[in-house]
Amino acid sequence: MVNRFVLNAISYHGKGAIKEIPGLVAAKGYKKAFIASDPDLVKFNVTKKVTDLLDEAGMAYEIYSDIKPNPTIENVQSGVEAYKKSGADYMITIGGGSSMDTGKAIGIIINNPEFADVRSLEGVAPTKNRTVFTIAVPTTAGTAAEATINYVITDVERKRKFVCVDTNDIPDIAIVDPDMMSTMPKGLTASTGMDALTHAIEGYTTKAAWALADCLNLEAIRLISKSLRGAVNNEDDGREGMALGQFVTGMAFSNVGLGIAHSMAHTLGAVYDTPHGVACAMMLPIVMEFNQEYTGEKFKAIAEAMGVDTTGMDQAAYRKAAIDAVRQLSVDVGIPTKLPAMKEEDLDFLAQSAAADACAPGNPREATVEDFKALFRQLM
Numbered sequence: 001m002v003n004r005f006v007l008n009a010i011s012y013h014g015k016g017a018i019k020e021i022p023g024l025v026a027a028k029g030y031k032k033a034f035i036a037s038d039p040d041l042v043k044f045n046v047t048k049k050v051t052d053l054l055d056e057a058g059m060a061y062e063i064y065s066d067i068k069p070n071p072t073i074e075n076v077q078s079g080v081e082a083y084k085k086s087g088a089d090y091m092i093t094i095g096g097g098s099s100m101d102t103g104k105a106i107g108i109i110i111n112n113p114e115f116a117d118v119r120s121l122e123g124v125a126p127t128k129n130r131t132v133f134t135i136a137v138p139t140t141a142g143t144a145a146e147a148t149i150n151y152v153i154t155d156v157e158r159k160r161k162f163v164c165v166d167t168n169d170i171p172d173i174a175i176v177d178p179d180m181m182s183t184m185p186k187g188l189t190a191s192t193g194m195d196a197l198t199h200a201i202e203g204y205t206t207k208a209a210w211a212l213a214d215c216l217n218l219e220a221i222r223l224i225s226k227s228l229r230g231a232v233n234n235e236d237d238g239r240e241g242m243a244l245g246q247f248v249t250g251m252a253f254s255n256v257g258l259g260i261a262h263s264m265a266h267t268l269g270a271v272y273d274t275p276h277g278v279a280c281a282m283m284l285p286i287v288m289e290f291n292q293e294y295t296g297e298k299f300k301a302i303a304e305a306m307g308v309d310t311t312g313m314d315q316a317a318y319r320k321a322a323i324d325a326v327r328q329l330s331v332d333v334g335i336p337t338k339l340p341a342m343k344e345e346d347l348d349f350l351a352q353s354a355a356a357d358a359c360a361p362g363n364p365r366e367a368t369v370e371d372f373k374a375l376f377r378q379l380m
Helices: 019-030 038-041 048-056 073-087 097-111 185-206 211-232 236-256 258-273 278-295 296-303 315-332 346-354 369-377
Strands: 010-013 032-038 060-064 090-095 134-138 150-155 160-165 173-176
Touching: 010 019, 010 236, 019 048, 019 134, 019 173, 032 048, 032 073, 032 097, 048 060, 048 150, 060 073, 073 097, 090 097, 090 150, 097 134, 097 150, 134 160, 150 236, 150 258, 150 278, 160 258, 160 278, 185 236, 185 258, 185 278, 185 296, 185 315, 211 236, 211 296, 211 315, 258 278, 258 346, 258 369, 278 315, 278 369, 346 369
Parallel strands: 010 173, 032 060, 032 090, 090 134, 134 173
Antiparallel strands: 150 160
C-alpha cells in the first residue's frame, strides 16, 4: 500500500514568528495581500499585530472579515467577489478554522473558477490549480487548518456542513506564533484545544492510520494533555505546548482522516450552531466507548500519552483509563457534557446527516443510523 503525506512547503514556529511575514512577502515579490480574518479579531486588534508589520514595511493589504464562526457558502461567495475587486495577488489568513477555511475556499475558487458553485467543492474535488499563494497565521490552538488539506463550509439552506479535501488548498506557509493565541478567552482555548485532541485521537485510530501519522498523533496527544490546562490559564508553557501540539496533529490527521466524533460535531454545528470544539469534546469520549473494541492496543498508548500508568492493567482497564482521561480533561477545562438544545424529534435528521458526513468512513467501527441516534442521545 502507498501512503501519501502532504505538508506545508515551509512553517515557522515560536514567539515572534509573525515578524517573518514582511521578509517572506518581499522575497516572493507579491504586491498586495487579501487578509481573511474574523470580525472579532479585527475588533480586538489581533489582526492588527500582522497589519502593523505590513504597514511598517509599506506593504499594501485589504481586510475581508465577513466570516461567521461556522463559515457559510455566502461568506465564501462574497469573499471571492471581494478578492477579485481588491487587486490582491496573495492571501494571509489570520484566525481559527473559520478564517482559514473561508480563505481556502476563496483561494481555490479564484484559481479554479469552474468551481464557483461552492457546493461543487464537497468531498475530493478534482481541482487543477493550486490556491492563491497563502500565508496562514492561526490564532487558536485547535483546528490546525494552517497545516491541513481540509476545510469545512456550512450550507445554511440545507442545515449541514460539508467537508472539502483538496491537496491544492494547503497554505504555502504556516506561521505558528503562540503570541497570536495569547488573547484567546478561556472558553475558546478549551474548546479549540479539545478539538485538537479529537484530531489526534481520531487520527490515531482511523482506518487509514499508519506509522508516520501515528508517531505524530501520539506526540500530539502527549503535548495537548500536558499543555491544555495551562493554556486555559494563559500560561506561557501551556500556550507554546498547545501551539505545537495542534500543528503536529494537523500534519497527521490531514493525511489519514478522522472519524465519527467529527461527523457528529459537524452535524451539531450545522443544526444548533454548536461551537465545533465544544461539539467534538462532548462527542469524543462517547465515540471512544463505541469504538474501543475495534482499536486493538491503541488505547493503551493513548492512556500512557495522557499520563496514565497502565502497569498491570488488562485491555478493558486501559481502554477505560484512556476514555476516563479524555473525559476528565474535558471537564477540567470547562466543557459541558450535555447539549440542552438537542431534541428527540431532531435525532433522525442528525443521524442521517452524520452518516453522510465525509469523516464517517474513516471510523474504525462502522456506525449505522441507529447507532448515531444512540450516540447523540447520550448528550440529552
